[in-house]
Amino acid sequence: MSDTDQGQSFAIEADGDDESNGSTSLAALGRGAKAFFDWALVVVIALVVALGVRTFLFAHFVVEGSSMYSTLETGDRVFVNKVSYRLHEPNRGDVVVLHEIRGTTERDLIKRVIAVGGEEVEMRSCEVRIGGQLLIEPYLDPTVVTPGNCGGDFGPILVPAGTVFVMGDNRAGSQDSRTLGPVLIDDIVGRAFVVFWPRSNWQWL
Structure with missing residues (x-):
């Protein structure tokens, strides 16, 4: 080549x-x-x-106001489970977020379920009774809810089916079912299950 x-x-x-x-x-x-x-x-x-x-x-919800003090404080952020009550009825003791209810000054409310449909609820001397039986409420702060500082007696009230009776943990500073009546389950956004912010207030609800 x-x-x-x-x-x-x-x-x-x-x-x-x-x-x-x-x-x-x-x-x-x-x-x-x-x-x-x-x-x-x-x-x-x-x-x-x-x-x-x-x-x-x-969803997440920012707490405003003192109606759930001292469990929840203004500025606390909670996560809300929006499907809980599609699977089962609300349980007594659940902390729930509600849509605005006529007669309140709040856009949304966060309260605790005290009684469910079919139960009879009343309060005497700051003690809540369901069907005549004392309701044990370990979530209440005894320095906040004191005799003479819980909003007064009421009931007995029969809670209709499809509704719940809700109250704030700060009994003297809460607009709730005592004045607004039982709440439709359909008006519940969901169950608040954890405070995630601020970190100092982190807790399961």
């Missing part, structure tokens, strides 16, 4: 390397673009899921 042939052969091989390098670069670029779009898709799906979870499963 002549020197010229060798030079031509070398030139052809060099051209082949350029094409190979170009193909490799394009392939790498394609893989990078695919990885980017895959991650973008993951982020979009995560956002959609997060939005769906927040919209349909959970």
Whole structure:
């Protein structure tokens, strides 16, 4: 083979390397673009899921006012389970967020379920009774709820089916079922189950 042939052969091989390098670069670029779009898709799906979870499963609520003191204080942030009462009826003792009720000054309310449909509730000398039996309420602060500082006696009241009787833990400073009447279960946003902020007030409810 002549020197010229060798030079031509070398030139052809060099051209082949350029094409190979170009193909490799394009392939790498394609893989990078695919990885980017895959991650973008993951982020979009995560956002959609997060939005769906927040919209349909959970919500957060900022406490305003002192009606649930000292269990909850102004500025406390709680997570609310919005599906609990699609699966079962509210239970006595649950802390619930309610839609605005006519006659109150609050947009939303957060209260505690004291009695459920079919139960008879009354209060005498700051003691709540259900069907004549004393209701034990360990969540009450004895320095806040004291004899003569709990809003006065009431009842007995029969709670209709499909409703709950709610009260604030700060009995003397709460607008609740004592004046507004039992609340429709359909007006309950969900069950508040944890205080997540501020960290100093973190607690399960």
